[in-house]
Amino acid sequence: MTGFSEINGLLHAEDVSLADIAARYQTPCYVYSAGHIRTRIAALQSAFKKALPAASQPLIAFACKANSNIALLHLMGQLGLGTDIVSGGELARSLQAGIPPNRIVFSGVGKTDEEILSALKQGILQINVESKPELERLAQLAQKAGKKAPVALRLNPDVDAKTHAKITTGKDENKFGIPPDEILSLYRWGADQPALHMRGLSMHIGSQLTELEPFRRAFEKMAALVNELRAENLSVTALDLGGGIGVVYRDESNADLDGYAALVRDIIHPLKTEIILEPGRLLVAEAGVLLTRVLYVKEGKKRRYLILDAGMNDLMRPALYESYHAVRPVDMRAARNRTTYDIVGPVCETGDTFGKDRELPEMKAGELAAIMLSGAYGFSMASHYNARIPPAEILVDGARHALIRQRDNLNDILKKEFIPDWLEEWPDARSA
Numbered sequence: 001m002t003g004f005s006e007i008n009g010l011l012h013a014e015d016v017s018l019a020d021i022a023a024r025y026q027t028p029c030y031v032y033s034a035g036h037i038r039t040r041i042a043a044l045q046s047a048f049k050k051a052l053p054a055a056s057q058p059l060i061a062f063a064c065k066a067n068s069n070i071a072l073l074h075l076m077g078q079l080g081l082g083t084d085i086v087s088g089g090e091l092a093r094s095l096q097a098g099i100p101p102n103r104i105v106f107s108g109v110g111k112t113d114e115e116i117l118s119a120l121k122q123g124i125l126q127i128n129v130e131s132k133p134e135l136e137r138l139a140q141l142a143q144k145a146g147k148k149a150p151v152a153l154r155l156n157p158d159v160d161a162k163t164h165a166k167i168t169t170g171k172d173e174n175k176f177g178i179p180p181d182e183i184l185s186l187y188r189w190g191a192d193q194p195a196l197h198m199r200g201l202s203m204h205i206g207s208q209l210t211e212l213e214p215f216r217r218a219f220e221k222m223a224a225l226v227n228e229l230r231a232e233n234l235s236v237t238a239l240d241l242g243g244g245i246g247v248v249y250r251d252e253s254n255a256d257l258d259g260y261a262a263l264v265r266d267i268i269h270p271l272k273t274e275i276i277l278e279p280g281r282l283l284v285a286e287a288g289v290l291l292t293r294v295l296y297v298k299e300g301k302k303r304r305y306l307i308l309d310a311g312m313n314d315l316m317r318p319a320l321y322e323s324y325h326a327v328r329p330v331d332m333r334a335a336r337n338r339t340t341y342d343i344v345g346p347v348c349e350t351g352d353t354f355g356k357d358r359e360l361p362e363m364k365a366g367e368l369a370a371i372m373l374s375g376a377y378g379f380s381m382a383s384h385y386n387a388r389i390p391p392a393e394i395l396v397d398g399a400r401h402a403l404i405r406q407r408d409n410l411n412d413i414l415k416k417e418f419i420p421d422w423l424e425e426w427p428d429a430r431s432a
Contacts (some may be wrong), residue, residue: 001285002035003396004372008332011370013396018291018330022368023404025392027293028310030379031370032404034075034397036287041079042098044257044279051261052269059125059391061105063243063280064090066376070283071395071404073097084203084243084278095122105240105276107154107202110133113141120147126276128154130177132186135196142195149195152202152240153178153187157221172390177203182227184232191234200273201225204242207281209252212260215244219267226271239268243278243354247285250324250375255282281376288375290315290391291330292368295346303342306363312343312352313385315371316379319351327354329361330368336361343369347386379405384413 003014010017013031021031039061048057061082064073068090073083074097082103083094094104103125105114111127111134119127120142129135129151142149156177178186183201190198205218219241226236241264245255268275292310299305317323327343339362343354354371363369382390393405 003039004289004370005034009331011328011330011332013289013401015399016401018289018370019368021394021396021401022291022293022330024401025394026407027291027368027391028308028314029291029392029394029407030288030374031291031394031396032069032072032284032288032375034287034395037072037075037283038079040283040287041076041081044282047257047261048264050258051265052304054273056275057268058241058264058275058277059103060277060279061103061240062283063278064094065380066280067284067288067378067380068093069379069393069404070097071402073099076283079102084280088112088118091115091118091122091124101125104133105202105278107204107278113137116141116149117145120145122348123129124150125205126150126152126199126238126240127202128152130154131265132178132182135186135190139190139193139195147195148197150197150199151190152200152238153183153190154202155180155183155222155225157203157205157218164322180221184228185223187234189231190233200236200238200240200413202240202242202276208245208246208252209244210226210246210248210255212256212263216263216267219263223267223271226273235270236273238274238276239271240276240278241268243280243282244283245279247281247373247376248328249285250326259408264285285373285376286372288378290371290374290378292369292371294365294369296365297341297363304340304370306341306353306360307341308343308345308354308369310354310371310391311347311386311388312349313347313383313388314391315354315374316381316383317377318354319349320381325354325374326372327358327360328370328372329363330370338362347388384408389413416417 002327013033061084062076063084065086070093077099082101084105086108101122101124105126106119107128109130138149154177176297190196292308295309296307312319338359340359342356345352389408392407395402395404
């Protein structure tokens with residue numbers, strides 16, 4: 001990874017030692033490399049510049065559910081990216097980060113009236129509709145608000161992305177999208193509604209894909225459906241191809257960005273539409289680490305545990321998806337024996353485990369470790385479980401570093417909770 005490397009035996013984020021980061025901002029904390037995010041964006045843009053004419057370049061709408069920190073969204077906006085949002089909160093974050101509304105796409109199966117009206121008020125590029133009831137409700141809300149809602153119907157192509165069951169989204173058993181045989185009649189209905197502007201179709205088949213074949217099958221189904229719609233004299237001017245391109249956490253194949261762009265060139269570009277992409281993990285996963293400190297080394301009867309100050313509330317992926325994240329000591333200056341650990345956190349759950357049977361240089365309490373490739377679905381899935389405080393977030397850019405999210409204050413959190421007066425009137429059980 002270009003963002004994190006060992007310099008004189010110490011792990012660095014770009015030009016800044018992670019030991020210095022820990023001393024300044026404490027642990028656990030997320031640390032991001034601005035340079036690596038720029039590198040990943042440039043690689044994706046380069047693949048499409050080689051594959052498509054300048055006038056046909058896609059809008060890259062970052063799937064900000066992967067990491068919605070406004071500093072990172074602002075960085076992406078500077079490079080011409082938009083955002084793919086799935087909530088009113090992500091809409092507010094995108095706008096706060098300076099993303100223009102005409103680069104924002106709203107996806108998700110359960111948009112509320114308030115979220116839809118807010119999106120219409122802001123004049124975002126497109127709302128990806130996932131069901132007939134949603135389209136009907138959107139038409140009602142847009143008409144009442146005096147707006148014309150820009151719509152793409154989300155196609156569920158029933159393509160198995162061959163990824164983890166919890167992050168596949170394009171099979172007919174998933175909650176997402178509309179079956180192909182229902183698209184035509186629903187699109188026709190939408191085209192007759194004065195408050196709707198039917199732009200086209202959207203699709204997303206899953207996350208963490210490193211093979212191209214599922215994309216090819218899905219693109220071909222989308223292209224065939226576009227031709228059916230146009231045969232009915234229905235206008236199709238925009239196609240949202242979703243995201244899902246994965247990264248190498250352990251032994252996956254590197255994503256072939258040139259091959260992916262070639263699929264878009266061969267199957268989608270001939271349809272002469274706007275093209276939207278929704279990468280998330282691809283742009284930020286490698287650009288982040290969760291910096292943590294060893295609290296204890298526990299010698300069990302059968303296993304040796306490395307107990308960290310970071311837990312599953314800070315990084316949920318290993319507990320939720322059985323995901324692999326490499327763990328590295330920050331300080332590698334001294335030679336030491338290799339030792340096998342179960343790497344765990346302090347949360348009161350057996351599932352609070354970052355890795356089992358991991359062979360590492362022998363570590364001691366107080367030493368720093370980095371949980372790698374944590375830039376995607378790290379902080380964005382963090383919680384206060386066990387009344388724990390989620391990590392701070394730090395951005396590094398060359399030799400510069402800055403706090404981009406301060407650590408929560410426990411007193412501020414407790415101020416949001418209240419004991420109702422009527423509980424004080426409850427009889428004291430001890431006096432009964």
